[in-house]
Amino acid sequence: MLQPWTKQKPRTLTEVEKATYEWQTWLPGFGVPGQELLKGATVLISRLGGLGSPVAFELAAAGVGKLILAHAGDLKPSDLNRQILMDHDGLGKSRVEAAKRKLLALNPRMEIEAVAANLSQENATELVGAADLVVDCAPLFQERFAMHDAAFRMGKPVVECAMFALEANLTVVVPGQTPCLRCRIPEIPTHWKREFPVFGAVSGTVGCLAAMEAIKLLSGLGNPLLGRLLSLDLMDMSTTTLDLLPRADCALCRTIPS
Amino acid sequence: MKIKIEFLAQAKLAAGRSSLSLDMAEGCTVAAAIHAATVGNGALQELLLTEDGKIHPWVLVAMDLQSLADPNHQVLNADVTLRLMPPISGG
Ligand SMILES: [Zn+2]
Numbered sequence: 001m002l003q004p005w006t007k008q009k010p011r012t013l014t015e016v017e018k019a020t021y022e023w024q025t026w027l028p029g030f031g032v033p034g035q036e037l038l039k040g041a042t043v044l045i046s047r048l049g050g051l052g053s054p055v056a057f058e059l060a061a062a063g064v065g066k067l068i069l070a071h072a073g074d075l076k077p078s079d080l081n082r083q084i085l086m087d088h089d090g091l092g093k094s095r096v097e098a099a100k101r102k103l104l105a106l107n108p109r110m111e112i113e114a115v116a117a118n119l120s121q122e123n124a125t126e127l128v129g130a131a132d133l134v135v136d137c138a139p140l141f142q143e144r145f146a147m148h149d150a151a152f153r154m155g156k157p158v159v160e161c162a163m164f165a166l167e168a169n170l171t172v173v174v175p176g177q178t179p180c181l182r183c184r185i186p187e188i189p190t191h192w193k194r195e196f197p198v199f200g201a202v203s204g205t206v207g208c209l210a211a212m213e214a215i216k217l218l219s220g221l222g223n224p225l226l227g228r229l230l231s232l233d234l235m236d237m238s239t240t241t242l243d244l245l246p247r248a249d250c251a252l253c254r255t256i257p258s
Numbered sequence: 259m260k261i262k263i264e265f266l267a268q269a270k271l272a273a274g275r276s277s278l279s280l281d282m283a284e285g286c287t288v289a290a291a292i293h294a295a296t297v298g299n300g301a302l303q304e305l306l307l308t309e310d311g312k313i314h315p316w317v318l319v320a321m322d323l324q325s326l327a328d329p330n331h332q333v334l335n336a337d338v339t340l341r342l343m344p345p346i347s348g349g
Contacts (some may be wrong), residue, residue, distance in 0.1 A: 051349045139349040164267045164346035184325075185345045189316040191268065191305055196348040203348070229318075229325075231266060231343065236276075240341070242320045245327040 002033050002220035005157050005174060006132040010036035011065060017109065021063050027221075034219035035063060041218045042066040044131035046119045046147055048099045050082030050203025051161055051210065052137035057085060058211035059135075060103040064218070066111040067103065068131055071096045072118045082200030119143045124150035135214055136160045137207070139196075141188045148173065148181040152252055157217050161210040165197045166234040168206035171225050171244065172213055176256055178227040183247040202234055259284055259336035263295050265302075266343040272302040288321070288332045289313055291340060305344055318343040 013021070013035060021035050041064050045052045048071040056067055075083070075090045075098065085099040096114040103112055113130075117123060119138060128134055128150040136158050138144050144160070151158045151173070158173045160181065173180055209230070216224045231240045246253055261280050265273040273295075282291050293311060296303035306317055312330050313319060319329035320341040326332050334340075 047349050049349045137349040139347055141345070141347055144347060161349075162346045163348040165271070167267050167270075167346065169343075169346060184318055185316045187315060189314070189345050191344060192347055196346075198348055231341075233266075240323070242318070242323055242325055242341070244325045247327055 002029075002037060004037055004220040005217040005224065006041060008037065008040040008042065008132040008218070011040040012036060013039060014109075017063065024062065030219055030221050034221060037219045038063050038215065039065045041133065042068060042131045043214060043218075044068040044070065044127055044134045046134070046136055046138045046143060047071050048083065048085055048095060049079070049137065049139065050198055050200055051163065051207045052135070053083050053085040053099065054204045054207030055135050055137060055161075055211045055214070056099060056103055057106070058208055059214060060107045060110055062211070062215055063107070064110065064214075066113070068113045068115065068127060069096050069099055070115045070117060070119055070123075070127055071099070072116055082198055082203050084200065084204065119147045121146045125153075128156060129154055131156065133214055133217055134158045135210055137210070139194060141185065141192060144181060145188070149252065151175065152180055152255075159210050159213045159217065161206050163196075163198065163203050163206050166199070166202055168202060168232045168234075169229055170206055170209050170213065170232075171227075171229040172217065174226055179244045179246040180250060180252050182252040183250045184229075184244060186247065186250065205234065206232065259334075261291060261334060261337065262339045263291065264339055264341045266341060267346050268344045269302065269305055269342050272305050273299065282334060284336070286334055288319060288326065288329045288334055288340060291334055292319075292342065306342060314344075316345050318345070 085102045090098040100112045100114040124146040152175045161170045216222045229242045263278045319326045
């Protein structure tokens with residue numbers, strides 16, 4: 001019996017779906033029950049940039065039943081080196097709508113809710129509340145805090161990924177079981193700039209890893225990075241996994257009733 | 259005692275190197291080691307330390323592979339590797 005970290009109900013596969021996902025259902029410990037859990041799941045992805053694009057693409061390919069995509073704004077030339085759900089013809093047009101079209105071309109059986117807004121304190125409760133799992137791919141800490149605070153209140157797991165230059169981080173936050181984002185980053189860092197150096201191959205690498213963590217959490221497969229932070233440096237291909245500790249005076253964690 | 263410091267993300271750029279070896283007095287704190295590692299490099303110091311010499315609350319400090327809950331008061335062990343990671347949010 002699979003034990004997912006999320007609370008969705010499995011949904012029965014059609015014959016077309018059984019054929020589509022046949023090769024991944026051969027995986028021991030996953031099988032058709034794992035696939036049915038993916039079909040029953042709703043995942044919120046905040047932003048569809050260099051990270052969120054491959055996350056959404058891999059989750060659509062893997063057969064997740066529904067994606068909620070939150071991303072404001074229109075496509076600019078400087079987005080095209082990494083935002084792989086977009087293409088040249090979409091310049092000047094809505095990014096989230098372009099992403100929806102690309103994902104439905106890959107998987108027309110899935111449901112996609114395209115929200116042309118970024119995560120904020122105003123919409124976080126509604127968007128996070130509609131999902132079983134959140135994948136945090138936001139470029140601003142204000143958005144990350146809004147998303148993590150809402151997920152924490154509602155007991156929803158978050159896959160948190162981020163990159164800078166050729167380095168990337170990945171971890172999983174499960175409220176009440178792991179340190180939260182605010183344990184590690186209690187306030188908005190003053191040094192972070194909205195624009196950062198990025199190759200699509202770097203954001204794509206960590207996006208694929210984040211998608212796999214989402215699949216593991218949704219299906220109960222393997223050991224997700226709960227309370228551990230994977231640090232990658234593609235400059236020298238080194239990896240380090242750090243154990244994270246909760247912060248004793250964390251403003252968010254101390255709201256959990258003991 | 260010998261220790262090693264590894265700089266990650268923006269700290270690596272500001273330091274211009276990925277690591278540094280230091281000889282520190284026994285019983286010194288992590289904050290003191292970071293201060294020693296940033297002497298003469300204002301950009302790196304600003305990234306890691308506040309004006310009054312404390313470690314910024316958002317800098318992840320790990321001693322070997324364990325993050326530190328209170329790095330400002332943590333005493334260093336000999337032969338450790340300190341990893342200093344300013345938060346990143348590139349998406
Ligand atoms: Zn916390």
